[in-house]
Amino acid sequence: MPYEAPTHSVERSLRALTGAKIVAGVDEVGRGAWAGPVSVCAAVTGLRRPPEGLTDSKLISPKRRTVLAKTLESWVTAHALGHASPEEIDDLGMTAALRLAAVRALEALPVRPDAVILDGNHDYLGVPWKVRTVIKGDQSCVAVAAASVIAKVRRDKMMAELGVEHADFAFAANAGYPSPVHKAALKERGPTPYHRLSWSYLDGLPEWRHLKKTRGKADGSVPEIEGQLGFDF
Structure with missing residues (x-):
């Protein structure tokens, strides 16, 4: 599939406008899944030429994505x-879970970023991080694309390992996302300990609907981070 390779233009812009020396690209995977964690990768790439074929993880075949992730990690x-x-x-x-995962990733880096590029148009990080949001950043920004591929491959591996314990759910194939096999297993066996119990899929399962939890807030946010805007420059 033809694609336009990501560039360092956003990273260069942040360096020029803000003096940021260390820029991290951040992307998430697992937001829409029924089971498993939401996972976030933070990647610092510098301005070196990226490996051939780098783009949004969703545009790369699973086999190629696995090979590319290994290359990217080094x-x-x-x-x-x-x-x-x-x-x-x-x-x-x-929203708060995404922020929690992203902060965990950023704080686990051996260096603290001066600026962060977030994929999408919503800054779920907030202060004290200096954030630039970029729509389709996983296709246009090298650091975000690298984070996208690494996050996808690592989470898929986690879900495949969970699938050994719960084979009927086919986590190795669906990574915890909706699928006919996943829905059939839920109907027959009910949610596993790895399922999100506040998700609406339980509304369609009368036998298991009593397990549904109420989310922290209807819009997915929590009071502790509301109103704390980052620096979207």
């Missing part, structure tokens, strides 16, 4: 992953 200057568990997602809501 190519990037630094990277780290952070996760928020299904229980944390249920308790906090997705």
Whole structure:
């Protein structure tokens, strides 16, 4: 599939406008899944030429993505992953869970970024991080694309390992996302300990609907981070 290779233009812009020396690209995976964590990767790449074929992880075949992730893990200057568990997602809501996973990833880096590029148009990080949001950043920004690929491959591996214990759910194939096999297993067996119990899929399962939890807030946020805007420059 033809694609336009990501560049360092956003990283260069942040360096020029803000003096940022260390810029991290951040991307998440697992936001829409029924089971498993939401996972965030933070990657620092510098301005070196990226490996051939780098782009948004969703545009790369699983086999190629696995090979590329291995290459990226040794190519990037630094990277780290952070996760928020299904229980944390249920308790906090997705916005706060995303922030928790992202902060865990950023704080696990061996260097603290001067600026962060977030994929999308919503700054779920907030202060004290200096954030620039970029729509389709996983296709246009080298650091975000690298984070996208690493996060996807690492989370898929986690879900495949969970699938050994719960084979009927086919986590190795669906990574915890909705699928006919996943829905059939839920109907027959009910949610596993790795399922999010505040998700609406339980509304369609009368036998298991009593297990549904109320989210932290209807919009997925929590009071502790509301109103704390970052520096979207």
